[in-house]
Amino acid sequence: MPPADEFVAMLAADPRVVPLALHVDYWDYIGWADSFAQASFTARQKAYARAIGSRTIYTPQFIIGGQDRVEGYSAEAMAEYLRAHLAAQDSVNLTVTRDGGNIVIRAEADAPLDEGVRVQLVRYLPEETVSIKRGENAGRTITYYNVVSSWENIGEWGGRDPLEMVAPIEGDLPAVVILQNGGPARIVAAARLE
DSSP: OOHHHHHHHHHHTOTTOOOOBOOOSTTGGGSOOOTTOOHHHHHHHHHHHHHTTOOOOOSSEEEETTTEEEESOOHHHHHHHHHHHHHSOOOEEEEEEEETTEEEEEEEESSOOSSOEEEEEEEEEEEEEEEOOSSTTTTOEEEEEEEEEEEEEEEEEOSSSOEEEEEEOOSSOOEEEEEEOTTTOOEEEEEEEO
16 A cells, blocks of 8 residues: 555544545546546645645645645655644534434534635545556555545535534435635534544
8 A cells, every 4th residue: 555545544543633535537547547536626636736826736645624735745744734733722613413314514613713614515435445457556456545425515604603504415424524714725623424
């Protein structure tokens, strides 16, 4: 397993962290199309680059907390960013629960937010093993963790009054709700629906 995938596997076991793997489609031209890749994930990676004034995208690339970017694989840099984000005080209390075929999202800010946030619902596959047929990993079998299958904006929250939102949710795949500044930029809160 490539080092970046091993790192995501380790993070997936940590309940304090919500690692999400977005597979991009710009490597499909080399002859092996990643079955998890989506054009929207490539567009999201490009939006992060534009948000910081860069024209460069890279694989693997890690975005931590919606704002800190690590290109390539650097366990030391990622660990440093993760420690800083985990040590930061949360200013938003976010909870998500399931009620039948719906997800109930509640959030309250300790102090009003400086700007509104997007309410995003992300579904993911906890673990998927794939036999690689072509490319630099040809002949290998790789297990991927927390592979995103869908990422959708389901609303906006101004961050002043408490939020209570109900949205439909189908199937048994795990989900995470992310409250994020536009740009894309800083993630102000995230919570898993188990």
